[in-house]
Amino acid sequence: MRRFASDKARRAVAASLRVASRSAAPSPAPAPHPLSPAPVAAMAAAMARFMSTASAGVPAVSLDTINPKVRHSPPYFNSFSKLEAWSAEQSARGLKSFGLDWCHCLGCSALLVLKCEYAVRGEIFNHAQKLDCVFVCLLQNLQNELQKNPESLPFDEMLYCNIGNPQILGQQPITFFREVLSLCDHPALLDKSETHALYSSDAIERAWQILDKIPGRATGAYSHSQGIKGLRDEIAAGIAARDGFHASGDNIFLTDGASPAVHMMMQLLIGSEKDGILCPIPQYPLYSASIALHGGSLVPYFLDEETGWGLEIDELKKQLQEARSKGITVRALVVINPGNPTGQVLTEENQKKIVEFCKNEGLVLLADEVYQENIYVEDKQFHSFKKIARSLGYTDDDLPLASFQSVSKGYYGECGKRGGYMEVTGFSPEVREQIYKVASVNLCSNISGQILASLVMNPPKAGDESFESFMVEKDGILSSMARRAKALEEAFNSLEGITCNKAEGAMYMFPRLHLPQKAIGAAQAAGTAPDTYYAKRLLEATGIVVVPGSGFGQVPGTWHFRCTILPQEDKIPAMISSFKEFHEKFMDEYRD
Numbered sequence: 001m002r003r004f005a006s007d008k009a010r011r012a013v014a015a016s017l018r019v020a021s022r023s024a025a026p027s028p029a030p031a032p033h034p035l036s037p038a039p040v041a042a043m044a045a046a047m048a049r050f051m052s053t054a055s056a057g058v059p060a061v062s063l064d065t066i067n068p069k070v071r072h073s074p075p076y077f078n079s080f081s082k083l084e085a086w087s088a089e090q091s092a093r094g095l096k097s098f099g100l101d102w103c104h105c106l107g108c109s110a111l112l113v114l115k116c117e118y119a120v121r122g123e124i125f126n127h128a129q130k131l132d133c134v135f136v137c138l139l140q141n142l143q144n145e146l147q148k149n150p151e152s153l154p155f156d157e158m159l160y161c162n163i164g165n166p167q168i169l170g171q172q173p174i175t176f177f178r179e180v181l182s183l184c185d186h187p188a189l190l191d192k193s194e195t196h197a198l199y200s201s202d203a204i205e206r207a208w209q210i211l212d213k214i215p216g217r218a219t220g221a222y223s224h225s226q227g228i229k230g231l232r233d234e235i236a237a238g239i240a241a242r243d244g245f246h247a248s249g250d251n252i253f254l255t256d257g258a259s260p261a262v263h264m265m266m267q268l269l270i271g272s273e274k275d276g277i278l279c280p281i282p283q284y285p286l287y288s289a290s291i292a293l294h295g296g297s298l299v300p301y302f303l304d305e306e307t308g309w310g311l312e313i314d315e316l317k318k319q320l321q322e323a324r325s326k327g328i329t330v331r332a333l334v335v336i337n338p339g340n341p342t343g344q345v346l347t348e349e350n351q352k353k354i355v356e357f358c359k360n361e362g363l364v365l366l367a368d369e370v371y372q373e374n375i376y377v378e379d380k381q382f383h384s385f386k387k388i389a390r391s392l393g394y395t396d397d398d399l400p401l402a403s404f405q406s407v408s409k410g411y412y413g414e415c416g417k418r419g420g421y422m423e424v425t426g427f428s429p430e431v432r433e434q435i436y437k438v439a440s441v442n443l444c445s446n447i448s449g450q451i452l453a454s455l456v457m458n459p460p461k462a463g464d465e466s467f468e469s470f471m472v473e474k475d476g477i478l479s480s481m482a483r484r485a486k487a488l489e490e491a492f493n494s495l496e497g498i499t500c501n502k503a504e505g506a507m508y509m510f511p512r513l514h515l516p517q518k519a520i521g522a523a524q525a526a527g528t529a530p531d532t533y534y535a536k537r538l539l540e541a542t543g544i545v546v547v548p549g550s551g552f553g554q555v556p557g558t559w560h561f562r563c564t565i566l567p568q569e570d571k572i573p574a575m576i577s578s579f580k581e582f583h584e585k586f587m588d589e590y591r592d
């Protein structure tokens with residue numbers, strides 16, 4: 001009642017102010033600044049122009065004036081009705097067939113893109129158009145239903161296995177990292193005696209060290225566009241300790257996660273659709289999205305499922321030649337190691353061949369190493385491409401290389417903090433200047449992310465007060481991920497019509513579905529790709545959310561889905577049994 005009365009009073013006051021301002025005499029124009037009459041006059045003229053166009057009803061921005069690279073990149077539909085309207089429009093225009101092309105899964109579950117073939121005047125046009133959000137819509141409906149009418153559903157919770165976002169599924173942040181972050185953000189705590197009872201002594205010490213590296217000790221201030229120099233030096237020292245080769249803070253660009261660093265490189269490397277980037281298929285859709293957005297051409301190379309998602313040099317050569325024969329200048333090779341969505345870890349031998357290939361073909365090597373801490377098999381180890389190149393004797397002058405690391409993955413999983421870095425070597429000073437120019441457009445990356453990136457590359461060491469508890473947390477997370485990967489791999493491989501390579505690393509399984517013809521027919525009748533059909537049915541029956549393989553690209557005619565290993569360990573047995581039950585019923589329904 002009181003709230004209603006005060007709202008009413010506020011509205012009355014606001015209304016009276018509006019009346020007063022309308023009836024008030026126009027205030028005199030401000031006197032021009034004595035030193036800058038021209039800008040004031042120009043501003044007045046611009047205002048007048050704006051007012052006249054606005055009043056003439058001419059929109060300041062129309063669709064036609066938007067950058068065509070953005071305009072022609074896939075749109076996002078967030079409702080079934082828009083999706084249906086779009087599909088109807090495509091059919092009316094002679095849409096021949098379509099399938100999911102890539103999936104962009106940040107924040108929400110899945111934006112799925114359709115690659116369409118249009119038959120217009122007898123010609124077939126390949127047109128990449130975004131569709132759907134079959135999953136977003138379905139998910140939203142199911143989430144609503146679960147809240148309003150839970151007994152109507154065959155499950156009592158949704159299990160999000162669609163995004164590599166560990167903390168959303170209950171993974172706890174590393175205590176030492178959060179202690180340091182909180183102290184840096186609120187340095188007044190450092191002077192309080194209670195702080196020593198609450199925080200570990202090395203976290204307090206580290207916070208002081210970090211603050212001393214930040215100009216003005218101000219975490220709320222912009223930094224150098226490459227990132228705070230002292231933090232870059234610390235990261236470089238961490239890289240040198242990891243690789244056994246020199247690294248320099250001058251080569252580090254701190255970024256808001258790996259994604260902006262990838263965009264930055266694409267922006268630099270792509271000038272037109274004649275510029276190609278070799279990308280693995282299946283791939284993490286950041287790459288296809290970024291290449292599309294910057295107007296370049298994705299040159300696919302297929303990972304070999306038969307050899308555990310092997311990266312074959314012959315395949316690289318074949319695709320490179322084919323692209324070149326079409327007039328495409330291939331600028332760079334993307335390698336994701338450990339792989340997403342495929343979870344493989346490259347061998348040292350293979351990496352050496354990749355480095356030699358880039359060197360011989362004059363390609364920039366874009367090494368996505370965000371899963372460098374996520375390795376679950378005894379016989380594989382992470383080797384950075386920088387280390388491999390240096391071990392082959394290549395110096396900073398020999399091979400242009402950009403390596404990406406992130407605070408989002410590993411055992412830390414701090415996706416929302418948006419921290420990461422890119423190490424660039426082998427570029428001329430002029431090119432380096434251009435990289436810096438692009439970085440400086442955004443002023444700087446966020447300071448908490450910068451601090452976190454330095455912590456990830458310089459965690460507590462033996463002898464530090466936090467060391468033991470830090471190791472317990474780190475090993476606990478990584479060994480649990482390894483057990484979850486194993487359990488899921490065994491479960492998938494035990495099922496009729498599913499084969500699954502080992503998840504050697506990263507956070508995903510990418511099982512192959514060998515679907516009966518009848519199931520493929522049912523998917524076609526429903527107007528979806530077979531793996532999308534399967535994933536939808538799985539979601540409706542179990543609440544388990546996976547991403548259809550067509551979202552990542554796959555060998556035509558093969559069907560997969562990506563499932564993260566991130567649900568907490570105590571949920572895995574129930575997840576496996578409900579998955580199995582669904583799959584067996586699905587096969588019974590469709591077995592040829």
Ligand SMILES: Cc1ncc(COP(=O)(O)O)c(C=O)c1O
Nearest residue numbers: 164257258259284340406408420
């Ligand atoms: C292979 C790979 N690279 C880059 C990223 C982007 O990570 P972020 O921008 O959060 O650092 C991801 C996220 O899942 C990824 O899987």
